[in-house]
Amino acid sequence: MQELTPEFLKEYDSFVRGHAAGGFMQTVEWARLKKKNGWDSEIVVSRDAEGKINGSMLILIRKTPFLPGTYLYCPRGPVCDFKDRETLGKLFAEADKIVKKYKGCALKVDPYILADDEEAVEMIKSFGFDFIPHAPDLKSAQTRYNYMLTDIAGKTEEEVFMSFKQKTRYNVRVAQKHGVECKICGEEALDEFYRLTKITGERDGFTPRPKEYFRDMLRELGDWCRLYMCYYEGKAVSGAITTRYGGKTCYVYGASDNAYRNVMPNYLMQWEMIKWAIEGGCYQYDFQGICFWYDENHPLYGVYRFKKGFNGEVVEFAGDFDKVYRKSVDNTVKFMVEARKKLFRLRKKVKKALKR
Numbered sequence: 001m002q003e004l005t006p007e008f009l010k011e012y013d014s015f016v017r018g019h020a021a022g023g024f025m026q027t028v029e030w031a032r033l034k035k036k037n038g039w040d041s042e043i044v045v046s047r048d049a050e051g052k053i054n055g056s057m058l059i060l061i062r063k064t065p066f067l068p069g070t071y072l073y074c075p076r077g078p079v080c081d082f083k084d085r086e087t088l089g090k091l092f093a094e095a096d097k098i099v100k101k102y103k104g105c106a107l108k109v110d111p112y113i114l115a116d117d118e119e120a121v122e123m124i125k126s127f128g129f130d131f132i133p134h135a136p137d138l139k140s141a142q143t144r145y146n147y148m149l150t151d152i153a154g155k156t157e158e159e160v161f162m163s164f165k166q167k168t169r170y171n172v173r174v175a176q177k178h179g180v181e182c183k184i185c186g187e188e189a190l191d192e193f194y195r196l197t198k199i200t201g202e203r204d205g206f207t208p209r210p211k212e213y214f215r216d217m218l219r220e221l222g223d224w225c226r227l228y229m230c231y232y233e234g235k236a237v238s239g240a241i242t243t244r245y246g247g248k249t250c251y252v253y254g255a256s257d258n259a260y261r262n263v264m265p266n267y268l269m270q271w272e273m274i275k276w277a278i279e280g281g282c283y284q285y286d287f288q289g290i291c292f293w294y295d296e297n298h299p300l301y302g303v304y305r306f307k308k309g310f311n312g313e314v315v316e317f318a319g320d321f322d323k324v325y326r327k328s329v330d331n332t333v334k335f336m337v338e339a340r341k342k343l344f345r346l347r348k349k350v351k352k353a354l355k356r
Contacts, residue, residue: 160274
């Protein structure tokens with residue numbers, strides 16, 4: 001457990017930002033955002049023989065509902081060489097101490113490793129973590145299947161644009177021809193963005209985060225987080241919140257109106273965000289989740305169909321690793337979470353039935 005002095009935080013940020021396994025969800029800024037939503041946090045690091053950081057974990061801690069104890073989660077971490085047993089051992093030993101300190105029932109990690117990296121998977125499992133290979137969609141903390149542009153480093157805007165499929169290039173130009181404006185906005189646009197998230201949630205069957213969450217995200221992540229909004233004839237028709245950190249630009253939240261889709265605002269918005277990635281010297285643009293991309297009959301398949309027009313690739317992450325410390329509490333929490341999901345689905349069905 002680490003004292004968070006200004007000197008350490010600068011060193012920590014430099015390590016996470018520069019590591020291939022690093023990402024915005026392992027930053028102190030992300031911890032501050034989650035703090036406003038009920039999560040405590042701790043940071044542990046490992047150091048090499050010269051005293052330099054060679055591994056780290058940002059661990060989020062939240063009280064289990066109605067039960068004594070906590071649930072611990074290391075989002076897209078640890079950050080380290082996953083073939084380095086000594087470093088992983090140090091990190092997980094410190095994580096065990098944090099679990100004990102907070103009376104934790106379980107620790108979840110979902111590191112930045114691919115599903116086919118069997119050596120890394122087996123290494124993490126060897127420290128007492130349970131793992132389900134190729135877990136079903138929507139059963140992991142983060143999406144396991146993402147769509148990415150992985151080779152934009154050193155390329156010009158023209159080179160990247162011309163790599164898109166012809167129909168996608170055409171749709172970007174359709175938006176431009178119709179006068180769609182894509183703007184970088186601040187908190188003044190959050191009311192419109194939140195309105196769009198509610199429309200999108202109703203259309204795609206999910207409950208959007210509250211407006212305050214997006215406000216806090218913009219405030220805490222600062223210059224490496226942007227709100228993009230597209231306007232057609234003065235009306236907000238789509239929006240997105242995107243991060244650019246450590247060589248990776250990530251499309252984190254998106255929303256759009258049901259109307260005006262014929263003017264293709266989402267294509268233009270994605271292109272503007274990709275240009276931000278190119279401008280920042282990023283090597284990767286992450287469109288994020290494409291759940292059920294392999295099933296053309298699934299209602300969410302359209303998300304993949306839209307993203308694949310940018311001519312990237314499907315990336316499959318390994319997923320969740322869970323280490324259970326108090327099995328009875330963990331089982332009870334899982335039961336309650338599943339019951340809550342079933343209740344949400346039932347309410348949604350009833351709501352649809354009443355509208356008929």
